[in-house]
Amino acid sequence: MKKWIVACLLAFGLISGAVAAKSAVPLDRAPDLSNDLAALQRGAHLFVNYCLSCHSASFERYKRFKELGLTERQIRDNLMFTGERVGDLMQAAISPADAKVFWGKAAPDLTMITRSRAGSGGTDYIYTLLRSYYRDDTIAHGWNNKAFPAIAMPNPLWYLQGERRPVMQTVAGPDGSSTEVFAGWEQVTPGTQSPEEFDRSVAELVAFLDWLAEPAKQQRQTLGIFVLLFLAVFTFMAWRLNKEYWKDIK
Amino acid sequence: MAAEYKEISPNAPAGEQLLNWVDNRFPLSKLYKEHLSEYYAPKNLNFWYFFGSLALLVLVIQIISGIFLVMHYKPDATLNAAGVPVAFASVEYIMREVEWGWLIRYIHSTGASFFFIVVYMHMFRGLIYGSYRRPRELIWLFGCGILLVMMAIAFTGYLLPWGQMSFWGAAVIVNLFAAVPVIGPDLALLIRGDFVVGDATLNRFFSLHVIALPLVLLGLVVAHIIALHEVGSNNPDGIEIKKHKDASGKPLDGIPFHPYYSVHDLMGVGVFLMIFSAVVFFAPSGGGFFLKYTNLIPADPLVTPAHIAPVWYFAAYYSMLRAVTTEFMYVLTAAVWFAAFHGIFRAGFGTQGKVLVLGGAVVGTLMLLGLDAMFWGVVIMGAAVVILCFLPWLDRSPVASIRYRPTWNKYLYGAFVINFFILTYFGVLPPSVISTRYSQFGTLFYLGFFLLMPWWSRWGDFKPVPSRVTFTPH
Numbered sequence: 001m002k003k004w005i006v007a008c009l010l011a012f013g014l015i016s017g018a019v020a021a022k023s024a025v026p027l028d029r030a031p032d033l034s035n036d037l038a039a040l041q042r043g044a045h046l047f048v049n050y051c052l053s054c055h056s057a058s059f060e061r062y063k064r065f066k067e068l069g070l071t072e073r074q075i076r077d078n079l080m081f082t083g084e085r086v087g088d089l090m091q092a093a094i095s096p097a098d099a100k101v102f103w104g105k106a107a108p109d110l111t112m113i114t115r116s117r118a119g120s121g122g123t124d125y126i127y128t129l130l131r132s133y134y135r136d137d138t139i140a141h142g143w144n145n146k147a148f149p150a151i152a153m154p155n156p157l158w159y160l161q162g163e164r165r166p167v168m169q170t171v172a173g174p175d176g177s178s179t180e181v182f183a184g185w186e187q188v189t190p191g192t193q194s195p196e197e198f199d200r201s202v203a204e205l206v207a208f209l210d211w212l213a214e215p216a217k218q219q220r221q222t223l224g225i226f227v228l229l230f231l232a233v234f235t236f237m238a239w240r241l242n243k244e245y246w247k248d249i250k
Numbered sequence: 251m252a253a254e255y256k257e258i259s260p261n262a263p264a265g266e267q268l269l270n271w272v273d274n275r276f277p278l279s280k281l282y283k284e285h286l287s288e289y290y291a292p293k294n295l296n297f298w299y300f301f302g303s304l305a306l307l308v309l310v311i312q313i314i315s316g317i318f319l320v321m322h323y324k325p326d327a328t329l330n331a332a333g334v335p336v337a338f339a340s341v342e343y344i345m346r347e348v349e350w351g352w353l354i355r356y357i358h359s360t361g362a363s364f365f366f367i368v369v370y371m372h373m374f375r376g377l378i379y380g381s382y383r384r385p386r387e388l389i390w391l392f393g394c395g396i397l398l399v400m401m402a403i404a405f406t407g408y409l410l411p412w413g414q415m416s417f418w419g420a421a422v423i424v425n426l427f428a429a430v431p432v433i434g435p436d437l438a439l440l441i442r443g444d445f446v447v448g449d450a451t452l453n454r455f456f457s458l459h460v461i462a463l464p465l466v467l468l469g470l471v472v473a474h475i476i477a478l479h480e481v482g483s484n485n486p487d488g489i490e491i492k493k494h495k496d497a498s499g500k501p502l503d504g505i506p507f508h509p510y511y512s513v514h515d516l517m518g519v520g521v522f523l524m525i526f527s528a529v530v531f532f533a534p535s536g537g538g539f540f541l542k543y544t545n546l547i548p549a550d551p552l553v554t555p556a557h558i559a560p561v562w563y564f565a566a567y568y569s570m571l572r573a574v575t576t577e578f579m580y581v582l583t584a585a586v587w588f589a590a591f592h593g594i595f596r597a598g599f600g601t602q603g604k605v606l607v608l609g610g611a612v613v614g615t616l617m618l619l620g621l622d623a624m625f626w627g628v629v630i631m632g633a634a635v636v637i638l639c640f641l642p643w644l645d646r647s648p649v650a651s652i653r654y655r656p657t658w659n660k661y662l663y664g665a666f667v668i669n670f671f672i673l674t675y676f677g678v679l680p681p682s683v684i685s686t687r688y689s690q691f692g693t694l695f696y697l698g699f700f701l702l703m704p705w706w707s708r709w710g711d712f713k714p715v716p717s718r719v720t721f722t723p724h
Contacts, residue, residue: 227527238517245510
């Protein structure tokens, strides 16, 4: 019997291993900033400044930012620009119809973006995507992305990052043919942030998006510890009770 | 026959008087005795016997969490002001704004997967210890009915969050019904209530999920338990404890369900809830198996996801569906002829019988090769579940429990389980050459396991069955 259980567990382990994240480019690991309130606040600031113009987060309200340690006053003064109320859902400034005309498709809602993309890397994917933009004149809006070729969204953070282009190197293959491989980035014009600062900003933005995807996550995990502790006591008592009754059975 | 009115001394304690008052009007004490305090269960029940009571627990969890979800969920596929389907938005509303809504919803979504885990374990127990055999055939049949209704509930419920996987999963499965000859297209139309999966589909699935199917399920569960308490539990030795009774008529190897199995099951409940809570609180998505990531994107009829995968508990059957390709039909045809030759040359039918078998094989071949392979895929998928109903009559082994069957049976049952896991594994992946080939083998193995059971279950050296259960006091 025990062999069966081990077999079951193994099979599930194998399954989760095999369906794990796959992506066209290797993904950079997004730093875990989920417990860093200041980072999440800066991420929120980046989000409302650089994302919310086109992308909604229509399942959440501004007032939820209170859970990031902000007061309603701070939220209203720093994170809201177009006369909404704190209790409003976060709607994009642009109308979906306009977005469709400008970019060819309406920008997706970002409330659950890190979770809905979890199958292809989740936070790591977004972290990599936002740092993989480069100038490409063959595309109408002038931007391309190594992690998402021919992406409809121009680089939203170019002002921070500046303009870059990929450096390609020609490598001779074993059969004599030559292939072009990516050999790093070349900064064409500087942004307002250094590359290190920019990576940090994107990490904060991604951490914020991950918080936004499930704001109750922290509460869930904290409560879970207490529930499991209670159940451990309960199970221990049930086990002793069972033992006490069953000692009569010969 | 109606019970006589029982008088009790007016000096009796108030509690006793109240109980007597009730007992004269409702068989409370009688039910308590028959189903708990004087319901005798074998004393040698092991680990596998936890899953019956756990299935009942999960059912209660699903009903209660479901009641609270329905208070806030809106089965409406129209778009709200933000351009999001109302149904999808109402689920996020539950997750974000309803007090403890996230907890209730995660309990319900995790409960769905655990219901299948528990029921599959429960069925496996029945399989290895012969719990479906005489006189427990009806318990098994009610159980098969429960599985079928559970599948329908899971399928209709999965549409309700109205995410991409909800929408496209339902679209794919309902389209399968369209492959049925003649009535197919109308059948699919009837299920959808529209020409595409839409608001009408969502509303009827909601109705089926929250009221129609649960009512049927509850009826079947009651019938399952009544039938069980009529004949009593089987046990890992597969022998009847009622054959050996003491002077007062109590089975010698039986112990009262309450308190012995009530405390025993309570321990099982504790362990189960720990595992269940670990998932609810720390991994509610179950690695993408319990909640699909792409289902967090609202349903969009214009964007088909790259890969539409079934939920894990349907994946093995989905593999069998995908295994049935046009070339696989030749294998099935060959199997039909193999069976026909066996019937003609070995089964000892008269001339008329032989002609009938031959005629049946010819008609079968024409249908197998003449109709769309997808239709037969649907048939095989359905047959894989329905065949379980026939188990009591397919098993011809002289003994019930695997403990006293030939040793190689253990490997066969092991292979059956591993095969089911591999089919599940391939079912959630996009199709590939390897997965199709394996699924074809796996489908034949799965069906062969049951269809050839009348023969293989009689082979080999059976071990002597003891007259009393094997039990070591703890």
